[in-house]
Amino acid sequence: MGLHEIEARIEKAVQDAGRDRCEVQLIAVSKVQPDTRVKAVLEAGHRLFGENYVQEAQGKWPAWREDYPDVRVDMIGPLQSNKAKLAVELFDAIHTLDRMSLAKKLAAQVQSRGRCPDLFVQVNIGREPQKAGLMPEALDEFVSDMRAMDLQIVGLMCIPPEGADPRPYFDTLAEMAARNALKGLSMGMSSDFEQAIAAGATHVRVGSAIFGARDYGHA
Ligand SMILES: *Cc1c(COP(=O)(O)O)cnc(C)c1O
Numbered sequence: 001m002g003l004h005e006i007e008a009r010i011e012k013a014v015q016d017a018g019r020d021r022c023e024v025q026l027i028a029v030s031k032v033q034p035d036t037r038v039k040a041v042l043e044a045g046h047r048l049f050g051e052n053y054v055q056e057a058q059g060k061w062p063a064w065r066e067d068y069p070d071v072r073v074d075m076i077g078p079l080q081s082n083k084a085k086l087a088v089e090l091f092d093a094i095h096t097l098d099r100m101s102l103a104k105k106l107a108a109q110v111q112s113r114g115r116c117p118d119l120f121v122q123v124n125i126g127r128e129p130q131k132a133g134l135m136p137e138a139l140d141e142f143v144s145d146m147r148a149m150d151l152q153i154v155g156l157m158c159i160p161p162e163g164a165d166p167r168p169y170f171d172t173l174a175e176m177a178a179r180n181a182l183k184g185l186s187m188g189m190s191s192d193f194e195q196a197i198a199a200g201a202t203h204v205r206v207g208s209a210i211f212g213a214r215d216y217g218h219a
Helices: 003-016 035-043 054-067 081-090 100-113 136-148 167-179 193-198
Strands: 025-029 048-051 072-075 093-097 118-122 153-157 184-186 203-206
Touching: 003 025, 003 193, 035 054, 048 054, 054 072, 054 081, 072 081, 081 100, 093 100, 093 153, 100 136, 118 136, 118 184, 136 153, 136 167, 153 167, 167 184, 167 193, 184 203, 193 203
Parallel strands: 025 048, 025 203, 048 072, 072 093, 093 118, 118 153, 153 184
Antiparallel strands: none
């Protein structure tokens, strides 16, 4: 388990950036990981987790929430509109709001339940056709639409193009958040969370560096 090493690296990245440790939350991305590994991280006292699949999260977190009532689980994977109801029930935050159709479904659920997960708007920061996320030029209008619908947007999320230097993408996302008066920046994964912290990340999503490689063959 690499939790302690990652905690130490976050601490150092925060110091190097002249920031405060409490400004950065570590989301331990537990998708597809065996229960024993997730349990070890829970036992070590970590309480914030990320999942990519509604069904998988539904299968494992309700039971763990009983044992660890202060646990938080964030949705960081693409969300189908027909799963909006489940998602609002299961998750404390949704990092992947990227279209009006999903926003409408979420708004309806929030209305009826009186409870809203923290919402991050995912931006397709590298304009990659195969990736989810709102195109950067559509962001400002989308954020004001969300505010008009009384949906509480807390920040932006991105996944930079693979193999590229992530720093300019992180900087761009930080500028987009600032000009929309949004404080949250969900960016940085196992390979680049230190650069993300230098660019202002408030939520880093780290999976394999904590839990080990994911074995999709046995998922
Ligand atoms: C899987 C995933 C992560 C974690 O990836 P690692 O490289 O294992 O740290 C982070 N963010 C998103 C959106 C993911 O899908």
